[in-house]
Amino acid sequence: MTAPLRLAIAGLGTVGAGVVKLVQQHGGLLALRAGRGIEISAVSARSRGKDRGVDLNGYAWEDDPVALARRDDVDLVVEVMGGEDGPAKATVETALAGGKHVVTANKAMLALHGDEMARLAENAAVALRYEAAVAGGIPVIKALGEGRAGNAITRVMGVMNGTCNYILTEMEATGADYADVLRDAQRLGYAEADPTVDVGGIDAAHKLALLSALAFGTKVDFGAIKIEGIERISLSDIRYAAGMGYRIKLLGVARMNADGLEQRMQPCLVPASSPLGQLESVTNMVVIDGDHVAQTVHSGPGAGEGPTASAIMGDVMDVARGIVLPPFGIPVSRLAAAPKSTSGAEAAYYLRFMLQDQPGTLATIATALAKQGVSIDRMRQEEHEGDTAAVLIVTHACARAQLDLALAEIGGDAASLADPVAIRIETV
Amino acid sequence: MTAPLRLAIAGLGTVGAGVVKLVQQHGGLLALRAGRGIEISAVSARSRGKDRGVDLNGYAWEDDPVALARRDDVDLVVEVMGGEDGPAKATVETALAGGKHVVTANKAMLALHGDEMARLAENAAVALRYEAAVAGGIPVIKALGEGRAGNAITRVMGVMNGTCNYILTEMEATGADYADVLRDAQRLGYAEADPTVDVGGIDAAHKLALLSALAFGTKVDFGAIKIEGIERISLSDIRYAAGMGYRIKLLGVARMNADGLEQRMQPCLVPASSPLGQLESVTNMVVIDGDHVAQTVHSGPGAGEGPTASAIMGDVMDVARGIVLPPFGIPVSRLAAAPKSTSGAEAAYYLRFMLQDQPGTLATIATALAKQGVSIDRMRQEEHEGDTAAVLIVTHACARAQLDLALAEIGGDAASLADPVAIRIETV
Numbered sequence: 001m002t003a004p005l006r007l008a009i010a011g012l013g014t015v016g017a018g019v020v021k022l023v024q025q026h027g028g029l030l031a032l033r034a035g036r037g038i039e040i041s042a043v044s045a046r047s048r049g050k051d052r053g054v055d056l057n058g059y060a061w062e063d064d065p066v067a068l069a070r071r072d073d074v075d076l077v078v079e080v081m082g083g084e085d086g087p088a089k090a091t092v093e094t095a096l097a098g099g100k101h102v103v104t105a106n107k108a109m110l111a112l113h114g115d116e117m118a119r120l121a122e123n124a125a126v127a128l129r130y131e132a133a134v135a136g137g138i139p140v141i142k143a144l145g146e147g148r149a150g151n152a153i154t155r156v157m158g159v160m161n162g163t164c165n166y167i168l169t170e171m172e173a174t175g176a177d178y179a180d181v182l183r184d185a186q187r188l189g190y191a192e193a194d195p196t197v198d199v200g201g202i203d204a205a206h207k208l209a210l211l212s213a214l215a216f217g218t219k220v221d222f223g224a225i226k227i228e229g230i231e232r233i234s235l236s237d238i239r240y241a242a243g244m245g246y247r248i249k250l251l252g253v254a255r256m257n258a259d260g261l262e263q264r265m266q267p268c269l270v271p272a273s274s275p276l277g278q279l280e281s282v283t284n285m286v287v288i289d290g291d292h293v294a295q296t297v298h299s300g301p302g303a304g305e306g307p308t309a310s311a312i313m314g315d316v317m318d319v320a321r322g323i324v325l326p327p328f329g330i331p332v333s334r335l336a337a338a339p340k341s342t343s344g345a346e347a348a349y350y351l352r353f354m355l356q357d358q359p360g361t362l363a364t365i366a367t368a369l370a371k372q373g374v375s376i377d378r379m380r381q382e383e384h385e386g387d388t389a390a391v392l393i394v395t396h397a398c399a400r401a402q403l404d405l406a407l408a409e410i411g412g413d414a415a416s417l418a419d420p421v422a423i424r425i426e427t428v
Numbered sequence: 429m430t431a432p433l434r435l436a437i438a439g440l441g442t443v444g445a446g447v448v449k450l451v452q453q454h455g456g457l458l459a460l461r462a463g464r465g466i467e468i469s470a471v472s473a474r475s476r477g478k479d480r481g482v483d484l485n486g487y488a489w490e491d492d493p494v495a496l497a498r499r500d501d502v503d504l505v506v507e508v509m510g511g512e513d514g515p516a517k518a519t520v521e522t523a524l525a526g527g528k529h530v531v532t533a534n535k536a537m538l539a540l541h542g543d544e545m546a547r548l549a550e551n552a553a554v555a556l557r558y559e560a561a562v563a564g565g566i567p568v569i570k571a572l573g574e575g576r577a578g579n580a581i582t583r584v585m586g587v588m589n590g591t592c593n594y595i596l597t598e599m600e601a602t603g604a605d606y607a608d609v610l611r612d613a614q615r616l617g618y619a620e621a622d623p624t625v626d627v628g629g630i631d632a633a634h635k636l637a638l639l640s641a642l643a644f645g646t647k648v649d650f651g652a653i654k655i656e657g658i659e660r661i662s663l664s665d666i667r668y669a670a671g672m673g674y675r676i677k678l679l680g681v682a683r684m685n686a687d688g689l690e691q692r693m694q695p696c697l698v699p700a701s702s703p704l705g706q707l708e709s710v711t712n713m714v715v716i717d718g719d720h721v722a723q724t725v726h727s728g729p730g731a732g733e734g735p736t737a738s739a740i741m742g743d744v745m746d747v748a749r750g751i752v753l754p755p756f757g758i759p760v761s762r763l764a765a766a767p768k769s770t771s772g773a774e775a776a777y778y779l780r781f782m783l784q785d786q787p788g789t790l791a792t793i794a795t796a797l798a799k800q801g802v803s804i805d806r807m808r809q810e811e812h813e814g815d816t817a818a819v820l821i822v823t824h825a826c827a828r829a830q831l832d833l834a835l836a837e838i839g840g841d842a843a844s845l846a847d848p849v850a851i852r853i854e855t856v
Binding site (some may be wrong): 035149294312317329 | 462706746755
């Protein structure tokens, strides 16, 4: 029997403690499945004395995670400290340079330094795996990089931030507005005290950057992602969209166009009857379109101790079984530098205008849209409040640039009482 | 660079031709991802002259698939002939015994001879992979055997026969009855001329047998699966169930109970709002419950040329990348012989009684159920047709044996105009 695989756990927050619990609970099962034992040699965290609900007595302790990554009795470092730079990056670099495998949940670090880290791993012929970094407990890195390896991927998209999906579905369910639901989410632990990284779409965009690289064989290019958060989504738009058969989701989409790679993380309308439209609460979902397989849909818990530990151990088990693949599916030297797509595939849009209820305003809108070649699929005028009428439009597919010209003209009209709202409708 | 992986394709029906097309179309991409070329050396099928829409000129031809499996210029045999015994089995056995990897879509063969085949593969230290055998294009064997390898699996279930799901969803959508929809499905190519293997639940049960073994580390035990098809599902039950918030699915469920392994393939009610309940047409879905990850849901096309070829090539790519795992996750010598669970976890049931509309009949039902300790969650009496009333009951969780005693008593009552219907309600 092969010698046991010896782990070091760098970081003992919720996830790190979850990994320790899993190894302690399932030692026999893991060994049976891996064909070798899975052992923890050493752990590291900021505060040694803290009670984490797990017995750490059998493991060596290191105050310094970089020292942990240098230990001779470690084959694989599980990095669950977080932080895009600093100790996490130093720890991973040290481990890889020293010929140790790394399994990490750190999406920010990989989104910003993924190519560099992958090169280190490949040079040392070790694994750098990150299933837990994307969509938590859903094995979507595996599905995309291995299960779908026979396909040219045409699009990958998903709802990958539980906080945002919780807020959007709660707003719809309770009729509370954004600020109130965010406060509740913070109280329940679904949102951080500073929620910017979540509600601003940054966390989900980190994940999208990794999926893009893996799907299209391109360099990790977080900076090229167009990012828009959910802060400005109003209860009215959620309700109007629902009335027209849609739901609003913070949706990440990566697609290879003729002129380059399109990467967007933004609120989108999706059909309420689609799998994405039916997604509730903190659950994540990733949708993969391949040329031969057509579409597969993967959903599950996007965060939390158990699901994240499960994803980490899936990676650890692969390493224990001897699987070492290039982190982004192909050698990092072959990852293409795809230009940022500026064509922007055409899309249909949901538009909302708040207008003074007077003759001629509808004509103003219709004329401005027509002038830019934007044609109207459906139109509704909703009940007035005082002198204000909400006019809702679903367009046919159009270019965003043309639409923006029309919206600027309409927004500048005296009858327009608020900036027009435009939300993309994604084809699912 | 590693030498190319040389394939032989045994069987050139829709799927076999699809694999050839995929290799021809994506040769460069596959080589980039695998780190080595993927080539076809030889092919075999019954009729050499037939036009299959692909150019086979570059490949050696064998009339006999067993001779194909013996060729020296082949590293891996793709078996897509089908049939649980006969040439398919002989071909796979020959390939494995000769130290060649095998990738197959043959669920019937593995459901009946899986352990024996796995032993041959392990003895020769080659791969025997079957992603395409279960739920077509969805990489669920990979998700369960690798992605979820850190979890104890608590339940695996799914809708894995597109024909059945098409028939059930079409009946609901169109109001046509079973026989008419089956005829349409046959015309559209969604059902075979002899549909027994599909509508009888046998095809789906083959798949469940493989998922069970992989999930629970048990010997493949197709014979222990309780199988019931959809032939007796009536439009009335579909509509009554819908009225109570449920949909009827042919659902396979495998769960490890205290007394052994529970394996069932049978029509079940699931909540209409659940992912399983929302599944339409020929799409497949597999739901995996693990102790740490909780639940992940995987859906996609369950059959067809492209999806099946995609699944096969996912397996081929893994082999090309050097991945050889025990076919059922752990060595075949360690697969447990789980007894067939006879306890049968308790469940709620949907019941339908067709009763003569006369005083006292409801009391008869209520009394008979109460006598067996079956308690009622919800009850409805639907509109009469002539002198007949349909009484619908949703029970609380109860043991099937007790329920059957009650049903026998009610069915024997003079007021009962048809055999009572009882369909399990699965917790999702």
